[in-house]
Amino acid sequence: MMQLNVLIAGVGGQGTLLASRVLGRYALAQGSDCKLSEVHGMSQRGGSVVTHVKMGEKVYSPVIEPGGADVLLAFEALEAARYAHYVKKGGMIIVSTQKIMPMSVVTGSAKYPGDILDKLTEMGYNMVKVDAVGTAERAGNIRAANIVMIGCMAKLLKIDYGQMRKAVGESVPQKSLEVNLKAFEEGFNAIKLP
Amino acid sequence: MKKLLIGNAAVARGAYEAGVRVACAYPGTPSTEITEEISKYDEIYSEWSPNEKVALEVAIGASIGGARAICCMKHVGVNVAADPLFTFSYTGVNGGLVLVCADDPGMHSSQNEQDSRRYALAAHVPMLEPSDSQEAKDFTRLAFEISENYDTPAMLRLTTRVAHSQSVVELSDPERVELKPYAKDAAKYVMVPANARERHKAVERRMKALAEDCNGLPINRIEYGDRSVGIICSGNVYQYVKEALPQASVLKLGMVHPLPQRLIREFAKNVEQLYIAEELEPVIETQVKAMGISCKGKELFTVQGEYSAGMIRQAITGEAKAALQPVLVPPRPPVLCAGCPHRGVFYVLNKLRLTVSSDIGCYSLGASKPLNAIDAVLCMGASIGMAHGMEKARGREFARKAVAVIGDSTFIHSGITGLIDAVYNKGNLTLIILDNSTTGMTGHQHHPASGFTIKNEPTHLLNLEALCLACGASSVRVVDSYDMEGLENAIKEETGRDGVSVIIARRSCVLLDKGRKNYYTVNAKCTNCKLCLRLGCPAITSGEKASAIDKSLCTACGLCKKVCRFGAVEEAQR
Ligand SMILES: Cc1ncc(C[n+]2csc(CCOP(=O)(O)OP(=O)(O)O)c2C)c(N)n1
Numbered sequence: 183m184m185q186l187n188v189l190i191a192g193v194g195g196q197g198t199l200l201a202s203r204v205l206g207r208y209a210l211a212q213g214s215d216c217k218l219s220e221v222h223g224m225s226q227r228g229g230s231v232v233t234h235v236k237m238g239e240k241v242y243s244p245v246i247e248p249g250g251a252d253v254l255l256a257f258e259a260l261e262a263a264r265y266a267h268y269v270k271k272g273g274m275i276i277v278s279t280q281k282i283m284p285m286s287v288v289t290g291s292a293k294y295p296g297d298i299l300d301k302l303t304e305m306g307y308n309m310v311k312v313d314a315v316g317t318a319e320r321a322g323n324i325r326a327a328n329i330v331m332i333g334c335m336a337k338l339l340k341i342d343y344g345q346m347r348k349a350v351g352e353s354v355p356q357k358s359l360e361v362n363l364k365a366f367e368e369g370f371n372a373i374k375l376p
Numbered sequence: 377m378k379k380l381l382i383g384n385a386a387v388a389r390g391a392y393e394a395g396v397r398v399a400c401a402y403p404g405t406p407s408t409e410i411t412e413e414i415s416k417y418d419e420i421y422s423e424w425s426p427n428e429k430v431a432l433e434v435a436i437g438a439s440i441g442g443a444r445a446i447c448c449m450k451h452v453g454v455n456v457a458a459d460p461l462f463t464f465s466y467t468g469v470n471g472g473l474v475l476v477c478a479d480d481p482g483m484h485s486s487q488n489e490q491d492s493r494r495y496a497l498a499a500h501v502p503m504l505e506p507s508d509s510q511e512a513k514d515f516t517r518l519a520f521e522i523s524e525n526y527d528t529p530a531m532l533r534l535t536t537r538v539a540h541s542q543s544v545v546e547l548s549d550p551e552r553v554e555l556k557p558y559a560k561d562a563a564k565y566v567m568v569p570a571n572a573r574e575r576h577k578a579v580e581r582r583m584k585a586l587a588e589d590c591n592g593l594p595i596n597r598i599e600y601g602d603r604s605v606g607i608i609c610s611g612n613v614y615q616y617v618k619e620a621l622p623q624a625s626v627l628k629l630g631m632v633h634p635l636p637q638r639l640i641r642e643f644a645k646n647v648e649q650l651y652i653a654e655e656l657e658p659v660i661e662t663q664v665k666a667m668g669i670s671c672k673g674k675e676l677f678t679v680q681g682e683y684s685a686g687m688i689r690q691a692i693t694g695e696a697k698a699a700l701q702p703v704l705v706p707p708r709p710p711v712l713c714a715g716c717p718h719r720g721v722f723y724v725l726n727k728l729r730l731t732v733s734s735d736i737g738c739y740s741l742g743a744s745k746p747l748n749a750i751d752a753v754l755c756m757g758a759s760i761g762m763a764h765g766m767e768k769a770r771g772r773e774f775a776r777k778a779v780a781v782i783g784d785s786t787f788i789h790s791g792i793t794g795l796i797d798a799v800y801n802k803g804n805l806t807l808i809i810l811d812n813s814t815t816g817m818t819g820h821q822h823h824p825a826s827g828f829t830i831k832n833e834p835t836h837l838l839n840l841e842a843l844c845l846a847c848g849a850s851s852v853r854v855v856d857s858y859d860m861e862g863l864e865n866a867i868k869e870e871t872g873r874d875g876v877s878v879i880i881a882r883r884s885c886v887l888l889d890k891g892r893k894n895y896y897t898v899n900a901k902c903t904n905c906k907l908c909l910r911l912g913c914p915a916i917t918s919g920e921k922a923s924a925i926d927k928s929l930c931t932a933c934g935l936c937k938k939v940c941r942f943g944a945v946e947e948a949q950r
Pocket residue numbers: 402403404405428450452453456487736737738739756782783784785786787810812814815816817818
């Protein structure tokens with residue numbers, strides 16, 4: 183049985199919750215135990231949000247510990263850095279190259295570290311950078327960037343295409359089904375395995 | 377059938393399976409989704425009540441009327457509902473009544489982290505605490521049985537991690553629960569002193585019975601492992617303990633009040649070192665120590681915030697994982713959305729340098745930079761009383777440079793009485809009601825001034841203007857929240873006037889308004905003066921030579937065009 187801890191980080195409104203629910207559905211279909219820890223409320227208003235996905239034989243705590251994530255799926259570069267220490271040795275950061283300025287940067291009291299992804303690479307993290315927004319736009323809707331990321335992750339972890347696609351199909355609203363399936367496909371194909 | 381559900385949805389399912397007929401709530405993170413999920417069941421009457429006190433009173437009426445009823449709120453909601461709760465504990469129930477309260481250790485979305493287990497002790501009601509979604513459903517059902525068997529309201533305590541985590545739940549069919557017969561029983565339900573004295577004895581008898589019976593309750597269970605370490609825990613902390621120390625012996629409490637004293641003594645005897653791991657207050661620890669049992673608790677564990685498997689492992693074994701240092705990056709706190717109708721109000725208040733006593737809601741974000749416009753936020757409804765008190769302390773002149781600000785849902789929740797007080801006691805006060813026609817903070821619930829019920833049915837619309845006039849406000853006026861000039865003039869005029877004035881800043885929440893045709897862009901006239909950045913709009917970013925507007929976020933509210941002195945912002949078609 184696949185044991186997998188995925189931390190999904192982003193900015194409130196980017197669809198981290200939906201992405202985690204896709205993974206939850208996938209886990210359940212595999213017969214795994216699964217827990218997701220979600221964020222509702224205040225921080226969804228444009229704040230930093232993080233959702234935990236844990237699957238395996240038996241899951242107790244719904245929360246991933248620092249150093250416990252197999253994959254950090256980050257929808258924004260700064261958020262990748264904020265949660266990088268959750269990734270375990272040998273784990274992977276899959277990051278959308280999108281940059282969203284926090285208010286402290288907008289008002290000039292802080293600087294957005296432009297080279298943050300290079301810094302993470304230097305620190306030894308195994309980084310996969312994805313143009314998720316561009317890919318989603320090509321698929322027909324920039325809001326499907328979250329599902330693009332799921333496609334990328336499925337390919338990188340060698341997860342069965344059909345089964346994850348099914349989980350996507352069952353998790354997204356009916357009216358945006360087609361765009362999301364396309365986004366999933368584009369995300370999957372955007373990754374070239376060596 | 378198996379399903380992944382958040383704890384809140386599992387409670388809703390439990391209520392459905394338990395044959396609940398009436399569900400009442402006022403929204404509040406992390407409890408809101410319980411009642412939202414319940415509202416999808418046609419078999420259950422559900423409502424958003426104006427506040428938690430009313431919600432509980434309606435549920436109590438349903439219980440006396442013979443129905444199973446559920447009432448849900450966040451932890452601070454219990455403060456509001458405490459008055460009916462403490463005396464309903466005396467009368468007991470007819471149909472079972474379960475009060476669900478969701479605590480928020482770590483204050484993900486709250487103004488304090490009070491521990492509602494203390495309420496169970498103080499009000500003498502049993503309290504169950506589930507540790508995952510399956511238990512959330514099962515314990516909800518069990519709570520109704522306990523409520524009816526022991527003639528008591530029962531409390532179900534959730535914490536954010538249980539309320540908002542999904543885990544696997546096995547669904548069952550709903551029970552058929554008949555409405556209980558109703559018969560007048562004044563000795564039980566009329567709480568005048570003579571009757572209440574008798575009922576207080578009934579409370580004592582039932583709590584003694586529960587304290588005995590809970591020793592045999594299967595949800596209180598011992599899991600023996602390595603007996604050198606024994607841990608008493610409940611709720612989500614149980615999950616952290618199992619992950620951190622899978623070999624340890626555990627006494628898992630499903631009922632956190634009253635405590636199963638015999639079981640605790642047995643467990644304490646059979647383990648070498650006893651620990652109590654509980655988030656927030658030392659509620660279990662204090663009681664175990666009072667039983668004369670030695671144990672370790674808060675000398676190892678904090679009363680602050682959330683626990684985790686890692687911190688429990690470290691506290692008990694002393695072994696720390698190699699500390700992983702987070703990368704230091706600028707913080708990203710939540711902000712008012714692009715196009716939020718509250719923004720213009722706070723921009724003006726900041727510009728006028730007024731003392732602002734504010735309230736709880738999305739608009740609490742008016743306290744953050746760069747708007748920086750708020751002086752005090754306490755609890756729902758407090759803004760008006762606080763502003764009135766400031767005037768009484770500092771005098772009339774001070775009140776000319778001060779306002780109270782409150783959201784529409786919050787005004788109805790508990791602001792109305794504050795307004796009546798200011799009028800009655802001859803205050804000089806300017807109140808701004810931010811009427812976005814929804815309960816925004818908790819994810820857009822209807823309320824009496826939105827004109828719709830929880831099931832989206834049109835209903836009587838509470839007229840805020842008429843209400844404020846009836847309270848005795850000498851001036852009530854409505855201004856479009858996007859009209860900053862109009863707002864500024866209104867605020868200047870009303871703060872100058874004697875008596876109590878109300879300005880209703882009205883404009884629907886931008887997230888409810890979907891059709892966006894236009895957006896704004898920055899043209900070559902931008903001098904990079906950065907004034908527009910003072911709006912704190914997430915769609916506007918500063919650049920080397922000019923500000924820029926993110927087309928995908930812009931909602932064309934037009935505030936930036938209004939603050940720009942150089943005509944550098946112009947409208948464009950999507
Ligand atoms: C006693 C209590 N109940 C519930 C809450 C949760 N809560 C915080 S603000 C709020 C309502 C906000 O609605 P409104 O006043 O209309 O302002 P908006 O968020 O729409 O700007 C609620 C329900 C709370 N903090 N305290």
